[in-house]
Amino acid sequence: MKGMLCTMAALMLSTASGLAADQVKIAIISDMSGPYSDLAGPGSVAAARLAVEDFGGEILGKPIVVLTGDEQNKPDIAANLARRFYDQDDVTAIVDGGSSSTALAIQYVSSEKKKMFLVSGGTTAAITGKSCSPYSIHWLPDTxxxxxxxxxxxxxxxxxxxxxxxxxxxxxxxxxxxxxxxxxxxxxxxxxxxxxxxxxxxxxxxxxxxxxxxxxxxxxxxxxxxxxxxxxxxxxxxxxxxxxxxxxxxxxxxxxxxxxxxxxxxxxxxxxxDFYWDMNDASRAWTKRFKAVHKKIPTYYQADTYSAVYNYLAAVKAVGTTDADKVSEFMYHTPLSDPLHKGVSVRKDGRVMQxxxxxxxxxxxxxxxxxxxxxxxxxxxxxxxxxxxxxxxxxxxxx
Incomplete structure (x- = not known):
């Protein structure tokens, strides 16, 4: 019974399910209340929303919606969240992923569903190793x-x-x-x-x-x-x-x-x-925006979440669709660039080279x-x- 209640709690999303199909939906799955919530969690959501703001809140003529889910550091909950987002909420990409074990669970579901997973949470090298997927891109430095x-x-x-x-x-x-x-x-x-x-x-x-x-x-x-x-x-x-x-x-x-x-x-x-807030004028300017909404300076996980969402939206805009095969192809073969990272590339295993x-x-x-x-x-x-x-x-x- 306790496990069932935990799972039900994790599925209580910050934005209701059943959103209209004419929206572009991105989900942030992260540790929202546990031991890793300060380094990612709500701060990753804030970073994602800054990226959405930079695109004017819409893309391809459709509003961009950010959903959130708490993986509670449990792979089974993370996998259930991913399936719900993809199957019921028509999410086109999941970002962050939480801890290494939950990120691997989300990666498996994302590969099965052929949906984009932009990893700015889990750090295990297995994400671009034996578990690599053409639908996954790993922003963070790995283990x-x-x-x-x-x-x-x-x-x-x-x-x-x-x-x-x-x-x-x-x-x-x-x-x-x-x-x-x-x-x-x-x-x-x-x-x-x-x-x-x-x-x-x-x-x-x-x-x-x-x-x-x-x-x-x-x-x-x-x-x-x-x-x-x-x-x-x-x-x-x-x-x-x-x-x-x-x-x-x-x-x-x-x-x-x-x-x-x-x-x-x-x-x-x-x-x-791979990021520190006081490195240059661009990082300081972005941190000022981030701190205005989150009240804290960003960790590099949170900065990478911003970059992941920004570059995903840039790819969607460039190819004119949220189709994962076309978006992935573009992101794997086009240098990534955003206010925090310039001209970094995605290697054939999904590794962001920065x-x-x-x-x-x-x-x-x-x-x-x-x-x-x-x-x-x-x-x-x-x-x-x-x-x-x-x-x-x-x-x-x-x-």
Missing amino acids: YAISTASTRAMVAEGGRSWFYITADYVFGHDLERYSSEVVKEAGGKVLGSARAPLDTADFSSFLLQAQSSGAGVIAFANAGANAQNSIKQAREFGLMGDGSKLRIVGLDIFTSDVQAIGLAAAQGVIGVA PIYIMQVKTPAESKGPDDLMKVVSQIPPEQVFLPLDKTGCLRSLE
Whole structure:
């Protein structure tokens, strides 16, 4: 009965079903209230609506409607939402996807229904690997890119011995696996790991394991509320800050995490992103619009949702239809461009090829205001950070 009630609650959409067929409908499926809601969720909806606003609220003479659904970090709920959107609401594209496991569930349904899925939520490399689809495009840096980029940066600074505190599902497992491969290839050692359930709030036992391992680097292979709690508690345990020789890596840390933790606790943590709000005039101008409606600065997930929706609508306008085969063909073969990203391409496996930035959380002394949280340490070209096409496992990309 409880599971049935959860599913019914997830299907209570923010916009009623049965909308007129003369509307272009896009659905945002994301974690709207759970551990990842700050980094995506309602902020992804706000970003999508900004993209719709940039098209004047209509396309091909039809109004654009944004639907939303809460996947509750459960693949079965995500799949049910996707089927309802496609079958009952006549949605032409789903965006975001939530966590890695729910994104894979949505991708399966989207491929079956031959509908567009623009992934700006889940990060597992399987999305453009063994699960790749001609109807899916992956905007976010994947688990391979974000874990290996930050790991290489830390190894280059002398981080030779590692311990992982890992979210116990596909996303966390991917981060740990790819990161540890880089450590070992560089001659370093992995001294252990601890798997933490998604709903964990108390990381004390895992931090004690990390501390007793003797590792010089503790890597948090998690995100959202899990990352926030683990970093806060690492500071409380004295594993960070003055006198500590340990280095902390957040393999997927966001501005929303830093704001929740505070600069005093998070300072010095290394992470990655494909967007930061204060990079240039265009990012600052867009952030001003985003903050006016969402009251917070955007994470890179939310910025990628904007880009995904914007470029989808641009493709629909260019081909004159929402037909997924024609839209997909256009997006796969035409450089993508929007106010936040210029001239990036989609690879044959669905991977959006854009630069990745190594980021570091600023110290309180470096920060010039409440939103001045991180700094760019270096930029990595996409060809150097994503898996080579022939190693992704995407069979269709080799055809």
